[in-house]
Amino acid sequence: MEIAVAGKATLQGTIEISTSKNATLPILIAALLSEENIKINMVPEINDVEIVKKLLQNLGAFLVKNDNSLCIRSFVSNIYPDYDLVRQIRASLLLMGPILATRKIVKISLPGGCAIGTRPIDLHLKGFEALGAKIRLTGGNVIAEARELKGNHIYLDFPSVGATENLMMAAALAEGTTYIENAALEPEVVDLANFINSMGGRIHAAGSNIIKIEGKKRLHGSTYTPIPDRIEAGTYMVAAAATGGDLLIKNVIPEHLKATTAKLVESGARVQEMDREIRVQRIGPVRPIYIKTLPYPGFPTDMQAQFMAYLSHTSGSSVITESVFENRFMHTQELMRMGANIKIEGRTAIIKGVPQLSAAHVKATDLRAGAALLIAGLMSEGTTFISNSHHIDRGYENIVDKLNRVGANIYRN
Numbered sequence: 354m355e356i357a358v359a360g361k362a363t364l365q366g367t368i369e370i371s372t373s374k375n376a377t378l379p380i381l382i383a384a385l386l387s388e389e390n391i392k393i394n395m396v397p398e399i400n401d402v403e404i405v406k407k408l409l410q411n412l413g414a415f416l417v418k419n420d421n422s423l424c425i426r427s428f429v430s431n432i433y434p435d436y437d438l439v440r441q442i443r444a445s446l447l448l449m450g451p452i453l454a455t456r457k458i459v460k461i462s463l464p465g466g467c468a469i470g471t472r473p474i475d476l477h478l479k480g481f482e483a484l485g486a487k488i489r490l491t492g493g494n495v496i497a498e499a500r501e502l503k504g505n506h507i508y509l510d511f512p513s514v515g516a517t518e519n520l521m522m523a524a525a526l527a528e529g530t531t532y533i534e535n536a537a538l539e540p541e542v543v544d545l546a547n548f549i550n551s552m553g554g555r556i557h558a559a560g561s562n563i564i565k566i567e568g569k570k571r572l573h574g575s576t577y578t579p580i581p582d583r584i585e586a587g588t589y590m591v592a593a594a595a596t597g598g599d600l601l602i603k604n605v606i607p608e609h610l611k612a613t614t615a616k617l618v619e620s621g622a623r624v625q626e627m628d629r630e631i632r633v634q635r636i637g638p639v640r641p642i643y644i645k646t647l648p649y650p651g652f653p654t655d656m657q658a659q660f661m662a663y664l665s666h667t668s669g670s671s672v673i674t675e676s677v678f679e680n681r682f683m684h685t686q687e688l689m690r691m692g693a694n695i696k697i698e699g700r701t702a703i704i705k706g707v708p709q710l711s712a713a714h715v716k717a718t719d720l721r722a723g724a725a726l727l728i729a730g731l732m733s734e735g736t737t738f739i740s741n742s743h744h745i746d747r748g749y750e751n752i753v754d755k756l757n758r759v760g761a762n763i764y765r766n
């Protein structure tokens with residue numbers, strides 16, 4: 354799959370943000386915690402959601418789609434999710450919590466590493482053990498088994514989003530109370546907690562670094578709409594600034610975008626926050642800035658690649674330190690094919706601004722790298738061809754239509 358991006362573009366107009374990929378994926382999986390009807394509204398049409406839907410069906414759930422709502426009725430009849438589906442997305446790891454909670458045994462293929470690092474699962478497994486599960490690694494699979502799950506204190510060495518979500522789901526049906534300490538604070542973790550509470554769960558203080566979960570015997574049905582996608586929104590905010598445009602971005606929660614907004618303003622863009630909208634303009638030159646990615650509410654690692662593209666064209670040198678993943682600079686060499694001047698030293702990238710980027714044939718290595726190359730294509734002279742563009746479709750609903758409606762000229766080859 355390839356997309357062609359004609360530069361130089363100036364984006365102007367209005368873009369509507371879709372529901373969050375990283376909230377929707379764990380929420381769809383958490384539907385397995387109840388055998389009653391679950392209805393999730395505004396489900397985004399993106400590849401990762403399609404894979405999770407297939408995984409739920411593989412486990413014995415019945416899914417009915419009407420418009421952009423998805424009705425789920427599940428009885429977990431399979432404890433070994435299909436390998437070919439599991440290996441396609443890291444989020445499949447989140448199936449462990451609900452299957453262990455409902456069937457007391459789960460067997461799942463160990464996630465392969467991916468373009469942004471080895472991404473171990475030690476924090477997930479340590480948490481399941483704390484809840485009483487025995488863990489076995491055999492033949493490329495991990496098996497977790499427990500006579501019963503009992504609440505406990507779990508301390509996360511790192512505020513892992515996935516581990517916090519996985520353990521929250523397991524603890525929701527455990528006997529007794531669980532405390533997850535040094536928990537992730539991401540809005541998607543809070544949204545998952547709100548969803549589980551809408552099913553009758555008792556999760557307190559999600560969004561703080563100590564989450565308390567009072568286990569329940571069973572959870573009832575629910576209807577729920579996940580939050581808007583703060584990374585999709587941030588990506589379009591950067592695209593507006595990178596092209597010297599003027600975009601009104603609707604259906605956002607400005608509170609979730611504070612770090613992105615702060616860095617855009619620091620670089621010289623103008624950002625106006627309204628209740629559920631953000632307007633981004635850039636009139637003057639892009640100023641070089643320093644960024645360090647951190648767990649929420651720090652600067653999001655999922656926005657790092659997009660800012661690297663944007664900062665490739667400034668009057669000085671910017672510095673980006675990637676402290677969350679150990680190998681998330683794969684997009685650098687592709688940006689350098691477009692004329693960017695970037696030096697990597699360990700986890701730090703020094704981006705020396707150049708007067709102009711130029712179109713090239715480039716390759717998307719992961720979802721956010723693909724988005725970064727798309728932004729670079731909009732900034733460049735000529736037409737950029739991005740191969741492996743399926744990565745982009747994993748997490749950006751209708752991105753070609755949304756951008757072409759505000760002045761881009763992008764087409765699928």
Ligand code: EPZ
Pocket residue numbers: 374375378443444470471472473474475476477478511512513514515516541654655677678679720721748
């Ligand atoms: C979630 O991944 C997101 N994915 C990622 O978004 C996001 O980049 C990441 O959180 C950080 O914000 C989804 O929500 C589906 P982590 P996750 O566990 O849960 C290490 C995107 O582009 N770690 O917080 O996998 C890990 O190696 C994707 O939408 C362990 O060491 O992230 C990494 O260095 C990319 N042991 C760091 O923690 C563990 O057991 C952060 O990982 C688990 C994680």
